[in-house]
Amino acid sequence: MTQHSLDDGSTEDDFPEWVDRIQSNVAGEVRRRRKEMGWSAQELADRCEQLGHPIPRNVIANMESGRRANLPLVDVMVLAAALETYPVCLIFPVGYVEQTQELPFQHLVPTWDALRRFTGEQELPNHDPGLVPDFEHHTSLVHTALAALEEEDEARFAARTAPSRAQQEEAERKRTNYADQAISAKYTLRHVRRRLREEGVTPPELPPALGDVDPEPDSDTPQEERL
Template identity: 65%
Template sequence: MTQRRFDDEDEDDFPEWVDRIKQNVAGEVRRRRKEMRWSAQRLADRCEELGHPIPRNVIANLESGRRANLPLVDVMILAAALYTSPICLIFPVGYVEETQELPFHELIPTWEAMRKFTAEEPSHDALDSGLIPDFNRHASLVRTVEAALRETERAEFAAKTATTPTQREEAERRKDDYAKRADEAKWSLLGLREDIREEGATPPELPPALTDIDVPDTDTDDEDNI
């Protein structure tokens, strides 16, 4: 059946998207279960161990396409039981070539649909991605700072153990370069964390080695009263 667009009034196509998403989940649950050489009962037992029982017959009905609905909580617990993430069940990248982002949408690569779902790629329908881009950038900056600090330490060690003036000079140059990169990334990280707080949100927790990035608040009231 050909998928129609938003301006079509025939609502018979709507279940096609629902069925496609359920088929994605069902197929990936079945694939991962067999890959792990688990029976449906073993998977059901694991779901119960995690605190949200899903009976064996329910799992069997899901995999065969007979299950009428698919609660989000079931997707979450099935993913945990199969040692994967819910997004990998909904959008099985590499195992399903194309899927739909929303009802009445054209088929697009599953990888693209997954990136739109996680706000890694802008969607023309999503005007607000929340703070996901900021948190992604935060994680990238943390990695940059940590990597630059590691290279700074290595260059410093190389300078101390250098056997010739040329080697020492080169190591000192690299140390200064990486230290500068670390400082620049730290300033960017500090600014980003302040922007997140201005949005009324809490920025991610910093690794122990980077806790000095946050500047503690100063009590200006006491200064004003002096």
């Protein structure tokens, strides 16, 4: 093994190989999760085959025992789906592995921190997040608009069934407020989707309740009026 000096003067020999550590994380979590579900290695292999990517029982057994030399990403993805968890939870088993390495020759860090950086939840300087922030913003706007529309419907019903004039007026005031919130969220959502398209990106599909956000083809009516 080639030695590499670390920042604190220690060498790589003082730590397990990074690849071995990551594979050990996955193997340990696959084994733990499999047993938690009460499955044998064969049952897990059968489930992987059902998902369309066979992983033989002996391959799973060798992985869990550390005898397997490599671990393809596609295997991690299918194993996670078979075990009804997420791939990142196999790579960084929070709560079951206290510390891990993110890259070769780096110091051990809390597994929770490694997972957050891996998913992009914790931003790193000079790292390009791609379009993830845009899609997260889009999802937030969709949730806001849908919630406002639901509240508007409830307030409309409350106004229709109010036993007194005062309660009717209060419900109508709430309905108007929620309607304004929905319009604002949809208006912002429309601009987000337009900007994504201008960048050559296909925006996420909208739920039917927000079908009026995107302009209709060949429509001459300004979208602001139709929202």
